[in-house]
Amino acid sequence: MIPEITFIIAVIGILHTYLLYPWITNYKAKNHSQNNIVYDINDENLPYVSIIFAAHNEEKVIEQKIISTFNSNYPNYKIELIIGTDNCSDNTENIIAKYKSKYKINHLTFIKRQGKASIINQLVETAQNSIIILSDANVFFDEQTIYQLVKHYKNLNIGLVGGNILNNKNKTSKGIISQEKYYLYKENLLKYQEGIIWGSMIGSFGGCYSIRKELFIEIPTNKLLADDFFITINILKQNFKAINELNAIAFEDLNESIWEEFRRKKRISAGTFPIIIQNFKMWILPFNGLSFAFCSHKVLRYITPILVIIAFISNIIIFEQNIVYKLTLLSQIILYTIPVIDAILSYLKINIKPMRFISHFILMNMALLIGIIKSIISKGNPNWKPSNRNICI
CATH class of the missing domain: 3.90.550.10 (Spore Coat Polysaccharide Biosynthesis Protein SpsA; Chain A)
Known part of the structure; x- marks a missing residue:
């Protein structure tokens, strides 16, 4: 029973941050407007x-x-x-x-x-x-x-x-x-x-x-x-x-380069996770729009790789219970092998966009996880190395 509940909670957490929360914000924003107290471009009081x-x-x-x-x-x-x-x-x-x-x-x-x-x-x-x-x-x-x-x-x-x-x-x-x-x-x-x-x-x-x-x-x-x-x-x-x-x-x-972006996301994760932990009170007290957005957009987003691991392990434990859990486990196994297949196809100069999107999602979540681990075990180096630049026209 506990593995089943754990699996369901983990899946709900992932679906909430990537699907439900964006739907909620899209729905609620339709009834609101952006700030309209603004300076005109010709206003002599435009700030320096x-x-x-x-x-x-x-x-x-x-x-x-x-x-x-x-x-x-x-x-x-x-x-x-x-x-x-x-x-x-x-x-x-x-x-x-x-x-x-x-x-x-x-x-x-x-x-x-x-x-x-x-x-x-x-x-x-x-x-x-x-x-x-x-x-x-x-x-x-x-x-x-x-x-x-x-x-x-x-x-x-x-x-x-x-x-x-x-x-x-x-x-x-x-x-x-x-x-x-x-x-x-x-x-x-x-x-x-x-x-x-x-x-x-x-x-x-x-x-x-x-x-x-x-x-x-x-x-x-x-x-x-x-x-x-x-x-x-x-x-x-x-x-x-x-x-x-x-x-x-x-x-x-x-x-x-996916690996250049992987390195960048890993660094961002290592620098963001400590701030999330330091501001844990913003998740719950008081529970208002700010805390809901903070939990939905940042907290759940950053623990998604952990939720993925929890969902996978708990799914292995419960997969024999019914056909639904067998299918969810099979789906996960297929999803997690896609980055390997995509890497092989990429080497062969073959780009299948849906596969690349899945591969990108999984690898960026791996970067998040590595960044979180890095932030826990060390303070990290505050010096930064810029991503490779291209000359732009």
Whole structure:
């Protein structure tokens, strides 16, 4: 009886976070609207903005990043770009120097490796303006991005606005690009709906979001933490709203390699899980929209690989009870062999999209599990190695 109940609970948990919760948010969001207390683009009271990012050996993308930042319909005189270069050994710093006479750029050079969190802390402290946009070197803005990230701050209840990161315009669908594009689309939509319903977007995409400087809490630097999730959670804890603006479009060069993405997801997991545990009270007390979203979107999502293992083991114990459990066990065995089959087909240059989606889902959950284990047994290295960059046109 206990294995059967365990199996059912594990399956319900998985289905809730991936199917039921997105359906609930989609249904509830239909009856709500996004914040409409916004600045007009021609409003003379548009806030001054500090845009910050850390860079480590970003010579392939740094020029395009700078150009896209200032190629904006937002008044350039109200934009301050602050770049922190972290022990760069390539041409990144020379490229930045080339643009300092043309644009308002504050360049902080760190000779000794700092780590992203430490640099963000120092860049925020340096920032002169009340609104800060946090970004990554390989995330490029369109002309509307800055305005769309800033316009909502006319509403004094809003503390964070997330952006809508898309795949680069001219990028072909190689490797796992299709799967990552679909993931980004679903995540952006889910975050948008959470913001509409509860004003509680559970985690922004770190490559493109804005905050009120006064709400920033220094990120601990003695261990690996996901800075974007840490910042979002702490703004929500101060009773300010966090929303997602789908019109704040930015472009990122997505990973084609499933193993490069596996490494990235593993690191994100290792940095996110400790924050989930540290904020366990948000899961239950008080049980409201924020705690429901937190449990549904983050807690269950991150323990899904554990639930999968529990479901598989309990299914083995009970599979002889009836035909349903025999079929569920067979289905699981087939699903978990798909990444192996997909790897063989990929080696043969054969890409079957449904199989690639399943393989992507399973491998990314494996990355989550490894990241969780890593976060439990060690503090992790706060220094980061950027994903491989491609030159984008």
